[in-house]
Amino acid sequence: MNVAIIGSGGREHAIAWKLKQSPQVGKLYALPGNPGIAEGAECVPIGVMDFARIEQFVRENEIALVIIGPEDPLAAGLADQLSARGVKVFGPSKSAARLEADKWFAKEVMRQQAVPTAEARSFTDAKAAEEYIRTRGVGRCVVKATGLAKGKGVTVCYRESDALEAIGRIMRDKVFGSAGERVVIEEMLSGPECSMLAFVDGSNIYMMEPAQDHKPVDDGDTGPMTGGMGAYTPTPVLDDRTIVQIERDVFVPVLDGLRRDGIDYRGVLYAGLMLTAAGPKVLEFNVRFGDPETQPLMMRLQTDLLEVMLATIDGRLDQVELRWDRRPALCVIAASGGYPGAYQTGQEITGIADAEALGDVKVFHSGTARRGDTLVTDGGRVLAVTAIGDTIAAARKRAYAAMDKVHFNNMHYRRDIAHQAIRRA
Ligand code: AMP
């Protein structure tokens, strides 16, 4: 069966790498893909938002399955458009994708379904938001742009001035464009974080292994938010009982709520959670695989990914089994210095082959490009250096040993991925 993956990041590279191991995959394409993906798939320079050309490509190349990696094409209805042409699509419909694309919609679904989440207010008027902050004496809070902002639209504020500044940037300076027309101001929660991803086939929910992402750019979880600077799985911050509780109290009611509104959810649903003293609470939903959580998850997944995806689309997840390597996997992102702010691209990258030669290491490409024979940086997040090991400490040691081999100018990475897990162990 011919398969096309839409996207060009580390998540898509990990999905392509895993799919390549399936005997049922015929030709594998990536639109547009990246130089790492090109090692196992044919990359075609069609952008993820160019729906007309994607549809034409799918038709002309007898693609039986399209996997949509990123949120933007999902939110804009690519899954609906391709499904309407009779193509199997892995990824939810536009109406389901609102769970990620509109944080206030997600809050309303959660409120209706009594899903535990932070208390929140929403504002479309900057003045009203600022007044709310000032008159309520809200110092500690979290300010979020409600639309899609590549993981950067959230500011955790400890003082009134931080909150006012965040509102100014989002609503007055419009740094996220229309994604910031509405802000959500919510209660600051505390506790360890985790990412729970599940395959959802319309009725069955199949929880994946728990993962943890590290969103702030610097060590000690400091600095501005990024798309994610590293991740690992499984995470000991969650025990089996809590996973069952999250499935029962979060996934089931949210999917019920959507179904009641006539929304049939199929694909991956991702809940970002904080394990507070009062139990797990939802920070956000994503309607797709996480990046970088997917990199260590795919390294551990033993089941044929194609089978799981087809079962998800066809509503027969109960017929497949998810098997995982029991060993933990961990990924560290090598980012361009300056990210999530301005950064340079076009810097030569070396050492990937040496890193992978260590064994049990895979370097997934996030933001890379080819200039002639040279591999160069082409994004904020550049590489996802991923390793598997007998323990989380061993996986981490291996990932950092691999990172030592990799080089490009102004490379920045966190040195403390999985610090919570290591401290517990
Ligand atoms: P989000 O994109 O909504 O998951 O937010 C990005 C990051 O901001 C999360 O991973 C948390 O570290 C932090 N965050 C978001 N919401 C809250 C909250 N209500 N309380 C504390 N931290 C939060």
Ligand code: GLY
């Ligand atoms: N790692 C968080 C995300 O994919 O949005």
